[in-house]
Amino acid sequence: MRRCAGILVLAWISLLAQNKPFQQILKSVPEKARLKRNPMADDPEATVAGQKLFEQHCAECHGKAAEGRRKAPALAGPEMQQATPGEIFWIISNGVVRHGMPPWARLPEPERWQIVTFLRSNSAQGPLAGVPEEFRLKHNPVADKPDASADGRRLFAQYCAQCHGAGAKGKGRAPNLVTTQIQYATPGELFWVITNGVTISGMPSWSQLSETQRWQIVAFLRSINAR
């Protein structure tokens, strides 16, 4: 009986310690906090100071570039860009105590806003930041086709795996494509990046592939990042 109780307590504790999806956490932010304006948004030094604070207090769990680690989710993805400054500020201040993130109200308010400024600017960078709105909302026309993902896998192995690795986990300069950032990217965003490439990081445009082939690769990427 005592052993059973012990197991139940351990199970409860391990459940509490699991990561909670970011979108779900955002839902718990009160409406009043959601609408708060960032008083540091126009401060040119806030991003740099926020990055310094992020590296000092947050990077150990979220990764230096907010890319996410086993303990804590990525904060560099589009979900961060979609969150309001007030929502991010509220989460920093209150933490997600039951899921392992401590409240950071111990930092003065202006410092917490500096972190918000950094996170917003950090998530706006990267290839997904430049995707035009009309592409962002495009649906994948092959998404419902049963073979789309398998065809995409073959195309990925042929054209992409050389840089991104066979399992899409990243290799050398090419990033990991099994991340929260890709998980939350819309199909249209992924299609746009494949079509246009990312000149600055050396990824070529794959517009020579047919539209269907590019959508098939998108379907494959979505399947390996399924939520």
Add this chain to the structure above:
Amino acid sequence: MLQVILSQIDFLSELRYLFHGSICLSRRAGGILSIAVLSLGLLPGRSAAQESPYIVTYDHHLEEPGNLDIEYFSTFGTQADGNDFHSYWVEFEYGAFAWWTTEVYLDGQTTFHDSTIFTGFRWENRFRPLRTEHFINPVLYVEYENITDADKTLKEVEGHDVASDFAPPNSILRQTHNHELEFKLILSKDFRGFNIALNPLFVKNLAPSSPWEFGYALGVSRFLALKASPRHCNFCLENFIVGAEMYGGLGDTQNPGLHETSHYLAPVAAWNLPSGWTVRISPGFGLNDNSHRFLLRWGVSYEISGFGELLHGLFRGRS
């Protein structure tokens, strides 16, 4: 100063005798403990600490989960009708969860012209019952103490604790062992860079006839700068927190109130370095005739991030 350093060396040898000889650490175990303590500073993971400047008062902020904070504190105290003393403790503070912090303390003291002794250990736990920040934030505190009457750390002042309790020689004081349970309700609030904290304190000596004892600690502190500078710097104002704390006893169930109690007022300051080190200093002043006239307290601490993961990896055979 030399006396203070020598007292530390005496303390390490004294650490081998826990509980007045009833349980002894072997010489080998003592060596391992010393090496472990020294090598902790060499671990790779570190995190910029944001420690409060208080030495007695607690605020509602717990240790970050998985982080280990190793702290050392010293107290030099004057003693009327007796020898001045230098007490110290080593503290291992671990963030088990975002809502639970657990700590172990090892206490010792040197009474000048007398001796250096190990005075006991304490195991402390703090629990955060509420999920989010509120107007006032409560934290529940439970501590088990196994210390002798020779413990002079003054980590808390309770009941009818008075300065003259420390006057007898160590050989007499160390004969009385106390097993105590201590409860605190930590109430704390952050407001515009200020922190205000109040800790009512309730202590029960586990000896059957002992009454409940009461005490309090009150603290106010503030960051010297509220905005972080974009530069990486050790001496930026944002790294400094200053304030004051006041603490004392409030009698016991048999004789509650301020009669025969001692009280202290102490300015406090903390310097949080980006490298993970924190330095604290606090000169304290006795507020009545029952108090030690002067206490000089200082401490250093170092926060190791990811300590829990490191241990987890070791037990799983991976680094």
